[in-house]
């Protein structure tokens with residue numbers, strides 16, 4: 001009975017085929033090792049890995065190239081996977097990933113090639129190389145064919161002698177009991193040299209086993225086990241005969257298929273699951289920003305059943321650009337900035353927060369509910385409350401050449417762009433913590449780092465400042481300002497060359513010593529600007545009041561997160577000119593969600609959906625009674641207090 005049920009279940013949920021995703025996201029070190037082992041033993045396909053991080057610009061640039069290449073090459077020729085280095089430290093350190101993106105090429109379970117950087121040509125070349133090798137190595141020599149061969153070239157060779165030759169060949173490939181791949185090819189070549197003819201080689205893995213639709217790569221191996229001598233005839237189905245399977249085999253098959261099904265769920269589907277969908281009623285809370293403040297507000301609001309909508313671009317926020325670990329966030333250990341944000345986002349999504357990957361352009365607070373207008377103008381979101389958590393942005397020097405050469409040597413993110421300047425001379429401008437971190441990150445890979453600071457001492461914390469001072473490859477230019485970024489023309493190729501404008505890349509800097517007024521030039525390949533940040537609040541001009549003492553920061557009332565517009569709350573770096581830390585931002589994000597929750601409850605807002613449902617129910621039940629309104633944010637969140645509705649009810 002159980003068996004019949006399992007059979008039906010298998011057919012119902014999967015039909016008869018399954019497929020691999022184009023680029024599979026690796027979720028654990030074990031999963032990766034299993035994948036390598038599977039393709040080494042069951043398909044012989046090469047595994048090509050993109051080690052990336054969300055906070056790295058070149059990684060984002062290469063991701064679509066990698067996906068496109070996966071499509072071009074075809075799933076029956078190679079397996080393409082990606083590893084988020086922030087989430088998979090163990091794996092990344094095992095394969096010694098030092099810069100991003102890194103592409104690694106595995107064949108027969110072994111790494112055969114690797115390179116770092118945003119080189120499409122190199123990626124293509126190495127991919128083609130490993131695919132060719134896998135095709136060449138898709139051979140096997142059976143003991144039967146070897147015996148036949150000796151019969152014709154050396155009939156005096158004993159059975160033991162033949163077996164010994166075969167065993168030697170088999171032992172050359174680790175973990176294999178058969179004479180396969182490079183070892184089989186090598187043996188065949190040697191025999192040809194000696195006897196002027198070669199033994200018959202067979203395909204090791206048939207096309208069906210290498211096909212992405214083959215859930216039966218495993219079965220291919222099963223079919224061959226116990227009979228290495230059988231030549232596999234083309235066209236034979238390798239699909240498991242589920243009708244003949246035992247209950248255990250069915251369970252095993254079910255596990256394997258469920259695993260494959262989970263793998264096939266690609267990123268877009270994942271996004272869709274937690275994506276915002278327009279509703280007939282105003283949202284209870286819209287959170288603008290996806291950094292620690294926004295994510296913390298989302299977790300609190302989601303747990304209070306307010307179904308928050310987070311609007312933020314998929315990348316962004318200050319921690320995204322932090323490559324070294326966030327060492328001061330309690331409870332989080334050995335996690336980089338993007339890793340911390342990803343974990344927070346995951347937690348918010350788990351509790352029901354939904355995400356809209358967009359930028360807010362403006363807020364219409366002239367009537368209620370508020371209207372939030374995003375870059376994608378088809379999205380105007382009505383909401384009862386808004387939590388602003390839009391953080392801050394990097395400051396620039398605003399000197400000639402800086403803007404023109406952004407992306408060609410000018411950057412504000414060492415973690416993102418540092419790998420491009422491996423073994424090159426780079427400059428960091430600034431004297432605060434950010435500048436120290438940028439210099440230390442770059443010193444790991446660059447030939448030399450020159451730190452330019454306009455004063456004669458650092459503003460940075462003592463520990464970081466001292467690390468920079470002690471570092472042998474960081475040179476400091478005190479009392480110096482950068483006047484101009486100097487460039488050299490870049491050779492452009494291809495169809496989309498802009499003939500009107502010559503593209504320039506950084507070649508040096510014009511600098512001035514502020515004590516002697518001496519102007520000079522220094523050669524460098526890149527300039528990383530690390531001179532602080534400005535709150536991202538322009539879109540709020542005319543909506544809420546700004547802090548008169550700190551330009552650009554939002555004004556909040558007393559110790560609350562209330563702005564001057566009732567129903568709009570501010571949290572994180574947008575309203576904090578003093579602390580500006582991940583933990584303080586997360587703290588104020590939580591406070592903003594609690595303030596919003598209280599505001600909704602006190603103003604009896606956000607109940608439309610529940611009221612509508614109750615009315616509908618009453619209608620269906622044929623009752624004329626007033627529907628009972630059950631929703632209350634306070635009771636939903638654990639009943640810490642009473643809202644206005646309860647107090648009125650009590651008084652009556």
Ligand SMILES: Cc1cc2nc3c(=O)[nH]c(=O)nc-3n(C[C@H](O)[C@H](O)[C@H](O)COP(=O)(O)OP(=O)(O)OC[C@H]3O[C@@H](n4cnc5c(N)ncnc54)[C@H](O)[C@@H]3O)c2cc1C
Pocket residue numbers: 288289290291292293294311312313315316317318319321322325326327328329358359360361389390391392434437536539571572573574580581582583585
């Ligand atoms: C290099 C560096 C290293 C740091 N290291 C540490 C550290 O080790 N420990 C620590 O505690 N702090 C650190 N900080 C400070 C910390 O990153 C910030 O204090 C914290 O990220 C602020 O959080 P936030 O949520 O307020 O803003 P942010 O993290 O800046 O997030 C702002 C969010 O709002 C989004 N956004 C902006 N405008 C819009 C818009 N119009 N519409 C929609 N979304 C928008 C952004 O895309 C982003 O998602 C570091 C900062 C930097 C720059």
